[in-house]
Amino acid sequence: MVVRTRVNGEWREADVWPGASLLTMLRDSLGLFGSKNACEQGECGSCSVWLDGKLVCSCLVLAPQAHEREVRTVESLGAAAMNPVQEAFIEAGAVQCGFCTPGFIVAVTDLLQRDPAPNEISVREALSGNLCRCTGYQKILDAVALAARRIREPST
Amino acid sequence: MSVRIGIRGGIGESVRRVDGEPKVKGDFEYASDLSREGMLWGATLRSPHPHARIRSIDIQAAVSSPGVLAVLLAGDVPGKKTHGLDEADQPVLAWDVVRYAGEPVALVAAEDLELAREALKKIVVDYEVLPAVTDMEAALSPDAPRLHGKANNIIRSLRILHGNPDAKADVWVEGIYETGMQDQAPLGPEAGLAVPAADGGVDLYVATQWLHVDQDQIAPCLDLPREKVRLHLGGVGGAFGAREDLSMHIHACLLALRTKRPVKIVYGRQESFYGHVHRHPMRIWMRHGANRDGKLVNVQAYLLSDGGAYTSTSGPVIGNATSFAAGPYEVPNARLEGTAVFTNNLPCGAMRGFGAVQATFAYEAQMDELARALEMDPLELRSRNALHTGTVMPTGQLVSGAAPVRELIDRVAVLPVPPDEPAPDRDPMLLPGGAGHVGHGESLKRGIGFAVGYKNIGYSEGFDDSSQAWVRLSRDRDGPLARVKTAAVDVGQGLDTIVTQIVRTELGVERVALEQPDTRIGSAGSSSASRQTMMTGGAVQLACRAVREELDRQGGLERLNRPIEASRTYHHRVTGKLDENGQGDPHVTFAFAAARAVVEVDTELGLVRVVQLAVAQDVGRALNPQSVYGQIEGGSAQGLGLALMEEIELTDGKVRNASFTDYLIPTILDMPPVVSELIEEPEPGVPFGAKGVGEFSTVVVPAAVAAALRQATGRAIHRIPVKPDDLAGLRPALAYRKPPGS
Numbered sequence: 018m019v020v021r022t023r024v025n026g027e028w029r030e031a032d033v034w035p036g037a038s039l040l041t042m043l044r045d046s047l048g049l050f051g052s053k054n055a056c057e058q059g060e061c062g063s064c065s066v067w068l069d070g071k072l073v074c075s076c077l078v079l080a081p082q083a084h085e086r087e088v089r090t091v092e093s094l095g096a097a098a099m100n101p102v103q104e105a106f107i108e109a110g111a112v113q114c115g116f117c118t119p120g121f122i123v124a125v126t127d128l129l130q131r132d133p134a135p136n137e138i139s140v141r142e143a144l145s146g147n148l149c150r151c152t153g154y155q156k157i158l159d160a161v162a163l164a165a166r167r168i169r170e171p172s173t
Numbered sequence: 174m175s176v177r178i179g180i181r182g183g184i185g186e187s188v189r190r191v192d193g194e195p196k197v198k199g200d201f202e203y204a205s206d207l208s209r210e211g212m213l214w215g216a217t218l219r220s221p222h223p224h225a226r227i228r229s230i231d232i233q234a235a236v237s238s239p240g241v242l243a244v245l246l247a248g249d250v251p252g253k254k255t256h257g258l259d260e261a262d263q264p265v266l267a268w269d270v271v272r273y274a275g276e277p278v279a280l281v282a283a284e285d286l287e288l289a290r291e292a293l294k295k296i297v298v299d300y301e302v303l304p305a306v307t308d309m310e311a312a313l314s315p316d317a318p319r320l321h322g323k324a325n326n327i328i329r330s331l332r333i334l335h336g337n338p339d340a341k342a343d344v345w346v347e348g349i350y351e352t353g354m355q356d357q358a359p360l361g362p363e364a365g366l367a368v369p370a371a372d373g374g375v376d377l378y379v380a381t382q383w384l385h386v387d388q389d390q391i392a393p394c395l396d397l398p399r400e401k402v403r404l405h406l407g408g409v410g411g412a413f414g415a416r417e418d419l420s421m422h423i424h425a426c427l428l429a430l431r432t433k434r435p436v437k438i439v440y441g442r443q444e445s446f447y448g449h450v451h452r453h454p455m456r457i458w459m460r461h462g463a464n465r466d467g468k469l470v471n472v473q474a475y476l477l478s479d480g481g482a483y484t485s486t487s488g489p490v491i492g493n494a495t496s497f498a499a500g501p502y503e504v505p506n507a508r509l510e511g512t513a514v515f516t517n518n519l520p521c522g523a524m525r526g527f528g529a530v531q532a533t534f535a536y537e538a539q540m541d542e543l544a545r546a547l548e549m550d551p552l553e554l555r556s557r558n559a560l561h562t563g564t565v566m567p568t569g570q571l572v573s574g575a576a577p578v579r580e581l582i583d584r585v586a587v588l589p590v591p592p593d594e595p596a597p598d599r600d601p602m603l604l605p606g607g608a609g610h611v612g613h614g615e616s617l618k619r620g621i622g623f624a625v626g627y628k629n630i631g632y633s634e635g636f637d638d639s640s641q642a643w644v645r646l647s648r649d650r651d652g653p654l655a656r657v658k659t660a661a662v663d664v665g666q667g668l669d670t671i672v673t674q675i676v677r678t679e680l681g682v683e684r685v686a687l688e689q690p691d692t693r694i695g696s697a698g699s700s701s702a703s704r705q706t707m708m709t710g711g712a713v714q715l716a717c718r719a720v721r722e723e724l725d726r727q728g729g730l731e732r733l734n735r736p737i738e739a740s741r742t743y744h745h746r747v748t749g750k751l752d753e754n755g756q757g758d759p760h761v762t763f764a765f766a767a768a769r770a771v772v773e774v775d776t777e778l779g780l781v782r783v784v785q786l787a788v789a790q791d792v793g794r795a796l797n798p799q800s801v802y803g804q805i806e807g808g809s810a811q812g813l814g815l816a817l818m819e820e821i822e823l824t825d826g827k828v829r830n831a832s833f834t835d836y837l838i839p840t841i842l843d844m845p846p847v848v849s850e851l852i853e854e855p856e857p858g859v860p861f862g863a864k865g866v867g868e869f870s871t872v873v874v875p876a877a878v879a880a881a882l883r884q885a886t887g888r889a890i891h892r893i894p895v896k897p898d899d900l901a902g903l904r905p906a907l908a909y910r911k912p913p914g915s
């Protein structure tokens with residue numbers, strides 16, 4: 018079936034199997050490989066995208082559910098210049114293999130849009146659906162704190 | 174050599190990762206992101222039985238299934254039918270017998286993944302189920318089914334006899350310890366793309382740890398000369414040992430060569446649990462004897478490891494575990510024995526820590542037990558026995574490099590401990606079990622535990638190990654530029670960044686470009702055993718020095734007009750095999766670490782919160798401090814996982830938890846802050862004096878967490894991962910009995 022979705026501001030059409038996930042559609046039909054496929058079971062957050070502005074695991078959304086809706090992926094961030102979250106992840110050393118990184122970038126960007134000054138416990142809660150196997154999360158927490166500070170005080 | 178000044182981004186600086194920007198933007202191309210015009214998808218049919226004879230396989234329905242281009246069985250493998258790292262005993266596709274549940278039996282290539290999976294369901298395999306042996310002790314019994322038709326199921330047995338192994342001691346403690354089967358669980362799945370070439374060969378783009386050892390195994394199975402099987406590195410989403418053995422490599426090549434189209438194979442998470450080797454479960458018997466004054470006199474150990482169905486690296490893993498079984502201590506007398514066996518469980522092989530993790534859990538539990546028996550402070554006991562430069566290990570090997578064991582203990586002990594907040598004042602997320610905590614924190618007990626451990630850097634026991642690097646220095650419009658090529662794999666640990674730092678320091682140029690690793694250059698060896706900074710770092714340094722010499726002859730960077738290039742190979746010092754009494758010079762060098770865990774246990778619910786982990790590590794010299802801390806933190810998380818939650822649960826050889834829903838790895842809620850201290854005592858004879866750093870926190874953290882849980886609960890903890898039942902006293906501890914065959 019043909020699904021029509023606005024992806025990163027542009028209307029796109031994809032001919033997909035009705036059982037395909039939004040993640041599969043993004044990756045294999047639309048060639049957007051930024052969203053990752055670490056579990057395809059809703060457990061790791063590596064496939065995080067926005068569907069009509071709401072953070073979702075794209076592996077748990079059926080492609081047809083995205084018909085006539087708006088999807089934003091990691092590719093929408095930092096195309097011109099990196100956003101403060103992306104900058105902070107590099108600077109704080111929060112990237113190792115990087116497979117979890119796109120999902121974290123989307124999830125942290127989402128969190129800081131909702132709450133520009135989260136305390137550590139709410140950061141941990143907000144990111145508890147994003148697995149990282151490499152970093153032990155400490156530098157990810159550092160990156161979130163750094164990004165939040167930069168967003169609040171852009172000159173620092 | 175001329176003076177180099179003012180170059181930023183050299184060694185010793187926390188330089189930003191070279192691949193940071195593409196990774197945060199989602200632009201970095203992992204092996205699972207590869208695609209080609211006309212690409213097919215491959216899928217693998219796996220055995221549901223841990224041990225069975227294949228009577229027949231009917232592929233008719235699959236062949237005519239929609240979108241299917243090829244269905245392959247063992248008979249379609251044109252060359253050698255088996256592969257393996259140390260022993261080629263693993264079938265590319267099983268033909269007569271399957272030896273573990275999950276073993277590949279048939280392959281399909283189809284227009285898309287769904288069609289390939291549909292076709293797999295139509296393959297009919299008639300199995301005659303055979304008796305399976307799924308316990309490592311049972312595998313030793315003379316009546317056990319023998320997996321490979323040999324006299325017994327033993328993969329390797331070794332013993333290390335040191336001093337007088339029958340020496341008497343004043344005080345003895347003994348125990349049996351067990352560790353579970355841990356999954357490396359890299360987030361990037363096994364993935365690769367095989368592209369048939371005009372010359373009848375194949376190009377394989379794949380996520381791996383060692384391109385050349387893959388090539389060596391793939392080519393004979395395809396019946397192609399080595400040079401017609403070209404490997405190229407695909408982006409790697411973590412490895413931790415899981416990518417040392419082949420997974421989809423030969424399968425994708427077979428399908429591509431048969432269909433004459435590019436074929437991609439990507440494992441799903443469930444398949445990934447079957448598709449790579451795991452950390453060996455071990456059962457370890459130990460007896461420690463000491464004098465009244467707390468000096469170790471004699472250590473007796475018997476280590477048994479479950480190698481699963483095929484050899485993989487079970488030999489070196491049990492060799493490592495056994496050679497480290499007495500711990501980083503001065504031990505005058507020892508009898509250390511190790512045996513690895515075949516069972517019908519998933520094959521086991523390399524994982525971060527490579528045998529040292531299991532041994533450390535056991536000997537550190539023993540050290541605490543001994544301290545109790547001697548009524549001595551456990552850190553004092555460790556310090557009193559600490560190994561140091563000049564110590565002779567039980568293998569007879571002299572520790573000649575830096576060995577700051579005492580200093581590590583002292584440093585980790587004084588790191589600040591977080592204050593103990595009363596439960597009612599806390600956010601519920603800070604109770605053991607977090608939001609799932611059903612009480613009010615009435616039965617909370619805090620515990621603090623320590624562990625010290627060590628492991629080798631680089632390949633051991635006489636392995637001829639090397640890495641090649643090529644460096645070319647030229648000038649373009651923007652100034653001097655160094656290009657570097659090696660076959661070494663950055664699995665995420667940050668090697669590529671380290672290489673650029675080394676080049677800047679050695680050549681004094683700012684611009685360094687790395688070429689994509691492939692098999693057109695000589696082997697770099699594996700991104701394993703914490704060896705790449707030493708090996709490939711060493712090769713890059715040598716190549717740079719050769720370029721530098723020529724540059725100096727030409728009058729320095731200012732005069733650089735025609736390109737200068739050099740290629741060099743680095744070898745570490747030669748090591749030796751162990752003799753029949755386990756004596757020799759097996760390891761290149763060592764690194765040491767100490768950990769302290771602060772835990773809080775709800776003793777009624779059996780729930781745990783790790784409050785803090787502290788690690789002091791002997792790093793020689795930190796070439797990129799931020800990335801060293803990152804390795805320590807990430808390694809600590811995997812250690813915490815092994816201590817508290819990570820275990821592949823097998824019932825009669827079948828995996829019960831092959832998903833991230835059921836196999837739990839630490840989340841951001843499980844991980845406490847990790848405080849780390851680096852001890853920089855440059856290692857003689859090693860490039861820049863830098864020791865490898867990847868594995869050592871994983872070696873010590875599980876033992877430290879277990880020690881802290883013992884202190885909090887007063888219970889004997891003999892098995893990791895520790896389950897709530899153990900902490901609430903619902904499962905009895907393992908009682909000592911004699912090791913098999915004694």
Ligand code: FES
Pocket residue numbers: 053054055056057058059060061062063064065074075076077
């Ligand atoms: S891939 Fe979607 S949550 Fe893991």
Ligand code: FES
Pocket residue numbers: 111112113114115116117118148149150151152360410411665
């Ligand atoms: S950086 Fe590798 S999974 Fe997070």
